[in-house]
Amino acid sequence: MISQSKTIRRTDASSDMRKKKTRVQNKNMTLSRRLMGSPTQIWKSRLSWRIALAVFLTILTVQVSILSVTIKDYERSQISVLVESVRSAIVPAIDPVVTDPYAPPLNDALVARILANTKISGLSIYSPYLNLIHTYGEAPIITLLTPNDLSRTYRSESGDAYETVFRQDTLHRPYIMTVRMNAQEIQPKVIAYVKQTILIMLLMSAFVTTVLMVALGHWLLEPILFLRSNLMKASENPENPKIEESPFDHNDEIGMAIDMSAKLIIQNADNLRRIKSAAEDQIHKLAYYDTLTNLPNRTLFLLTLNEQSRAKGADSNQRYAVITMDLDHFKDINDTMGHNIGDAILRAVGKRLRASMPESATVARSGEDEFAITMPLNGDATSARDIAERVIGVIRSEPFKVFNEMFQVRASIGVATYPDDGIDPDQVLKNADIALNRAKEEGRDLIKEYSEDFDRAVQQRFQMLRDLREAMERNQLDLFYQPQLDLKTGAVIGAEALLRWWKPNNSKEGGSYISPAEFIPIAEQSGLIVPIGEWVTMRACRAAAGWAKAGHNIRIAVNVSGAQFYQSDIVAYVKKVLEETGLNPHMLELEVTESVFMEDIQHTIKILQDLHNLGVELAIDDFGTGYSSLSYLRQFPIDRLKIDQSFIRNALNNPDDAAIARTIVALGHSLNLKVIAEGVETREHEKFLMDHGCDEVQGFRYSKPIPHEKFDAFITTYNGDITQFET
Ligand code: C2E
Ligand code: MG
Ligand code: MG
Numbered sequence: 001m002i003s004q005s006k007t008i009r010r011t012d013a014s015s016d017m018r019k020k021k022t023r024v025q026n027k028n029m030t031l032s033r034r035l036m037g038s039p040t041q042i043w044k045s046r047l048s049w050r051i052a053l054a055v056f057l058t059i060l061t062v063q064v065s066i067l068s069v070t071i072k073d074y075e076r077s078q079i080s081v082l083v084e085s086v087r088s089a090i091v092p093a094i095d096p097v098v099t100d101p102y103a104p105p106l107n108d109a110l111v112a113r114i115l116a117n118t119k120i121s122g123l124s125i126y127s128p129y130l131n132l133i134h135t136y137g138e139a140p141i142i143t144l145l146t147p148n149d150l151s152r153t154y155r156s157e158s159g160d161a162y163e164t165v166f167r168q169d170t171l172h173r174p175y176i177m178t179v180r181m182n183a184q185e186i187q188p189k190v191i192a193y194v195k196q197t198i199l200i201m202l203l204m205s206a207f208v209t210t211v212l213m214v215a216l217g218h219w220l221l222e223p224i225l226f227l228r229s230n231l232m233k234a235s236e237n238p239e240n241p242k243i244e245e246s247p248f249d250h251n252d253e254i255g256m257a258i259d260m261s262a263k264l265i266i267q268n269a270d271n272l273r274r275i276k277s278a279a280e281d282q283i284h285k286l287a288y289y290d291t292l293t294n295l296p297n298r299t300l301f302l303l304t305l306n307e308q309s310r311a312k313g314a315d316s317n318q319r320y321a322v323i324t325m326d327l328d329h330f331k332d333i334n335d336t337m338g339h340n341i342g343d344a345i346l347r348a349v350g351k352r353l354r355a356s357m358p359e360s361a362t363v364a365r366s367g368e369d370e371f372a373i374t375m376p377l378n379g380d381a382t383s384a385r386d387i388a389e390r391v392i393g394v395i396r397s398e399p400f401k402v403f404n405e406m407f408q409v410r411a412s413i414g415v416a417t418y419p420d421d422g423i424d425p426d427q428v429l430k431n432a433d434i435a436l437n438r439a440k441e442e443g444r445d446l447i448k449e450y451s452e453d454f455d456r457a458v459q460q461r462f463q464m465l466r467d468l469r470e471a472m473e474r475n476q477l478d479l480f481y482q483p484q485l486d487l488k489t490g491a492v493i494g495a496e497a498l499l500r501w502w503k504p505n506n507s508k509e510g511g512s513y514i515s516p517a518e519f520i521p522i523a524e525q526s527g528l529i530v531p532i533g534e535w536v537t538m539r540a541c542r543a544a545a546g547w548a549k550a551g552h553n554i555r556i557a558v559n560v561s562g563a564q565f566y567q568s569d570i571v572a573y574v575k576k577v578l579e580e581t582g583l584n585p586h587m588l589e590l591e592v593t594e595s596v597f598m599e600d601i602q603h604t605i606k607i608l609q610d611l612h613n614l615g616v617e618l619a620i621d622d623f624g625t626g627y628s629s630l631s632y633l634r635q636f637p638i639d640r641l642k643i644d645q646s647f648i649r650n651a652l653n654n655p656d657d658a659a660i661a662r663t664i665v666a667l668g669h670s671l672n673l674k675v676i677a678e679g680v681e682t683r684e685h686e687k688f689l690m691d692h693g694c695d696e697v698q699g700f701r702y703s704k705p706i707p708h709e710k711f712d713a714f715i716t717t718y719n720g721d722i723t724q725f726e727t
Helices: 002-016 021-037 039-044 046-093 108-117 147-151 186-236 253-288 298-314 330-337 339-356 384-397 425-441 452-473 516-526 529-549 562-567 570-581 594-599 601-613 630-635 645-651 655-670 683-691 708-717
Strands: 120-126 132-137 153-155 161-166 176-182 320-327 362-365 370-376 400-402 405-407 411-418 447-449 477-486 492-504 511-514 555-559 588-593 617-623 640-643 674-678 696-698
Touching (some): 046 161, 046 176, 108 120, 108 132, 147 161, 186 253, 253 298, 298 370, 298 411, 298 425, 320 339, 320 384, 339 362, 339 370, 339 384, 339 400, 370 384, 384 411, 384 447, 411 425, 425 447, 452 492, 477 529, 477 555, 492 529, 492 696, 511 516, 529 570, 529 588, 562 588, 562 601, 570 588, 570 601, 588 594, 594 617, 601 617, 640 645, 640 655, 645 674, 645 683, 655 683
Parallel strands (some): 411 447, 555 588, 588 617, 617 640, 674 696
Antiparallel strands (some): 120 132, 161 176, 320 411, 362 370, 400 405, 477 492, 477 696, 492 511
16 A cells, blocks of 8 residues: 555656656756666667667768769879879970971980989870870880870779870970879879778767767667666566656657656556455455355354454453354255245345344354354343344244245254353354254254253264274174054055164173164264165065065065265165065165155156166155155155154044044045055054054054064964954
């Protein structure tokens, strides 16, 4: 935040800068020079070198082309000086009075002197009619034969000799002369001239280049280097670029470009910071908040607990309530009504909870259908239980209206207090969860306060799970069978396979049976139910196949847990068992409880259909205690309803239960299903069921669940007379 405002201030300063330009400029000039524009840096710059080279070469090329012209001029001027000196040496030597045009006008001795003392090495004299009169010294190469030859000159290849023609008008005499001159000194003069000129040119080029480079460095390179340094700073730290104010003329092109780039850098930094902070907010929201209810999630809830525990350090009397809440049968709502409704209910619950709690409370969605609340205990809320009661009150107070439908939601609540139930906040939350599980186990729609005994119960469960695993390995599991009879004929038409666990101990008997009601839930929770269930199915089918072989048509009923439907391929396994044992599929009946149907209806229907297609019969166990909706019942491929034993037990003294039992029989029959009653203990029970047309019975009246051999004995000795049983 601090660096951000600094940058913003810098932008303002840059817009303001024009006014205080001169003052700031001087100061900044030195600073920015130091930063990026030192002369060595300029001369090191590639751009400088390229420009310098280009400028240098251009100047040199121009000068060389000028030089090539001036050399010729120079040489020509040297020659004309020579020619003129020769002419002025010759003219006075010509005799002005010679009248014979064919007689040489020069005195030999004079010519010899001229040849010795001047640059003239030879000469030929012609008459005006181009007749050669005489040649002196080295004969010139030029010979005059036609008037055209009068304009000829000659230069030897080495440049040492030069020849020219002097006509009458040049000589002011009636003669023409070809003269050969010694031009040896001209060439070195020309060379010296070229050398000197080149040196001057080089110096000029270097000077011009230097001046240009200094100018370019000042007006172009320095600003570019400044721009580059700003861009580099921006790329190093785009979010918080430490760029300099431009000391350059803001009105020239490059000055404007620098200002524009600074503006862009600052804008970019602003955008980056905005994007980053928005992303951070988003990440924070995703990490710590539940997107459905906008309440804190479990992570933030735990952080809050930890914060509270730190705050508590300062105030040793402060206590906090930690409450976890789970909506009862929320899964059913989700499955039957769809996720939209489920989500809307969760949102409404979250909203109502938040509204009902004070500011000091943290209300979180801690799981799918779980909420958690923590708040300091003081003022009007002095115990965690009070708060839990308030929570359950607001949930129950009125149904939730979702998409114009009313939903009565119930919740189970676990309560713990920090630090009474643990000094570690995580542990306190765990303890609240343990209490919540207790509330769910004890029938839901309840508040349970954490007690240390729960811990013991949890430990016992873990121990039982370990023991159960061991029991499986040591073959301490056994199957008992309980007969099922046809009420009309009295015949034994089936048997329910019931699991028994013989647990050895130090008692007189050497051990005791543990009820499946005690260990089946643990096996279900741990997944152990899958191998146990497979073992039971195989064992029960083998027994039934044995009875069939002995001539007894006894259908074997095997209990199946919901977990087996979801954690294993039960269809494949049942098929394998039927193949291995050779049992007629109709002689196997699988008993499922209504809760199974509520897990995932489509998946359940599919599995039940597949099982039914194998020929296996299906019964709903403990019928009447669950939540089966009649509309679903029609979709399931069911053969039998099994009235829960509680209705039978109470049928004779509770008219409601009697009515339910009667209704189940009627319902079953109306759906073309067989109805079997379990828990039949007395003759009265039996009579009640006979009177209302129940098809089959199972109960202690006929036999308790008994070991395999005893069951064998039962079916061989039983004579089919249902009246023979006592009680
Ligand atoms: P369930 O399937 O409803 O089994 C009937 C229970 O009622 C059995 O208890 C049986 O012994 C008991 N019972 C039968 N007739 C009477 C009677 O006249 N009076 C009384 N008071 N009780 C009677 P059990 O054997 O203790 O089994 C309890 C539950 O454990 C079973 O209830 C079943 O849900 C589960 N269970 C048993 N074996 C298995 C199994 O192999 N797999 C699975 N998944 N669950 C099993
Ligand atoms: Mg059963
Ligand atoms: Mg039952």
